[in-house]
Amino acid sequence: MYYVAASIDGYIADLEGSTSAFPVNKTTLDELFGLYPETCPHHLREPLGVAGPSRRFDTVILGRASHEPALQAGLTSAYPHLRQLVVTSRDLPKDPSVEVLSGDLLARVSLLKREDGLDIWLCGGGDVADQLLPEIDEIQIKVNPVVLGDGIPIFRSTRRCAWNLESAKPIDGGVVLMTYTAPNPFRT
Numbered sequence: 566m567y568y569v570a571a572s573i574d575g576y577i578a579d580l581e582g583s584t585s586a587f588p589v590n591k592t593t594l595d596e597l598f599g600l601y602p603e604t605c606p607h608h609l610r611e612p613l614g615v616a617g618p619s620r621r622f623d624t625v626i627l628g629r630a631s632h633e634p635a636l637q638a639g640l641t642s643a644y645p646h647l648r649q650l651v652v653t654s655r656d657l658p659k660d661p662s663v664e665v666l667s668g669d670l671l672a673r674v675s676l677l678k679r680e681d682g683l684d685i686w687l688c689g690g691g692d693v694a695d696q697l698l699p700e701i702d703e704i705q706i707k708v709n710p711v712v713l714g715d716g717i718p719i720f721r722s723t724r725r726c727a728w729n730l731e732s733a734k735p736i737d738g739g740v741v742l743m744t745y746t747a748p749n750p751f752r753t
Contacts (some may be wrong), residue, residue, distance in 0.1 A: 576716030590738030689728035
């Protein structure tokens with residue numbers, strides 16, 4: 566599942582990769598982390614009072630840019646409680662909880678999806694989501710009440726495909742959690 570925050574106009578970050586324009590509301594975070602506590606970065610779990618086991622995901626896939634804030638904060642892994650795969654061709658600091666994912670992403674993720682366990686969370690970003698589009702079976706977009714005007718889009722694709730709207734759930738703080746499922750069979 567591609568589970569990502571975005572602006573009303575479809576950007577997951579501004580042109581510099583920052584998400585600081587997205588409002589941070591404690592009650593919003595409480596509700597979202599109540600759904601999926603495993604999506605809270607490990608170093609923020611205690612300060613935010615997030616506890617409990619993984620409910621949906623046991624694996625997270627991040628692009629290099631999505632992993633970068635953890636590195637800038639001096640962490641080698643934001644999600645050591647999950648199997649963490651970072652899509653990059655560059656070297657990363659050594660951490661046993663982080664695997665580099667490179668090469669044919671579509672084939673690798675297709676194999677990962679067949680393994681036993683919980684779901685795979687695609688955390689970001691737009692380039693990785695675009696490459697994995699045929700393997701994404703669900704998209705949940707946390708639509709934030711802000712317009713960025715420009716930035717990194719949810720997908721960097723020029724391919725068209727239709728998705729099925731499953732739900733639009735208002736979350737405290739003005740966020741709407743939009744859930745879409747892939748058409749069957751998936752067509753691009």
